Amino acid sequence: METTGAVASADQGGEWGTPRPDSTIWPDQRDQLLVTVVDAARRLGISRSLLYELLACGEIESVHVGRLRRVPVESLAEYVSRLRRRDVPAGATLNQR
Numbered sequence: 001m002e003t004t005g006a007v008a009s010a011d012q013g014g015e016w017g018t019p020r021p022d023s024t025i026w027p028d029q030r031d032q033l034l035v036t037v038v039d040a041a042r043r044l045g046i047s048r049s050l051l052y053e054l055l056a057c058g059e060i061e062s063v064h065v066g067r068l069r070r071v072p073v074e075s076l077a078e079y080v081s082r083l084r085r086r087d088v089p090a091g092a093t094l095n096q097r
Contacts, residue, residue, distance in 0.1 A: 034063065034070035043076055054079070
């Protein structure tokens with residue numbers, strides 16, 4: 001029998017194969033503060049190469065954790081916000097787009 005998520009044992013009060021929110025094994029990616037370059041590219045729907053270009057020119061921030069390069073999730077949201085502001089003509093309202 002295959003199960004997904006964490007499995008609660010009978011002595012923990014759950015049924016076998018039933019995920020329990022308080023006993024997850026892996027953190028949910030939505031809760032991560034830092035993601036890999038590959039994951040950041042996937043979230044933006046762009047190639048890894050393009051993401052590296054955006055990192056190199058400073059459009060998207062990255063940090064080093066030891067030898068690893070990670071991208072703060074917040075910097076992805078900021079980048080998308082900047083792109084959206086660029087697409088709106090100066091003085092335009094949402095209805096005028």
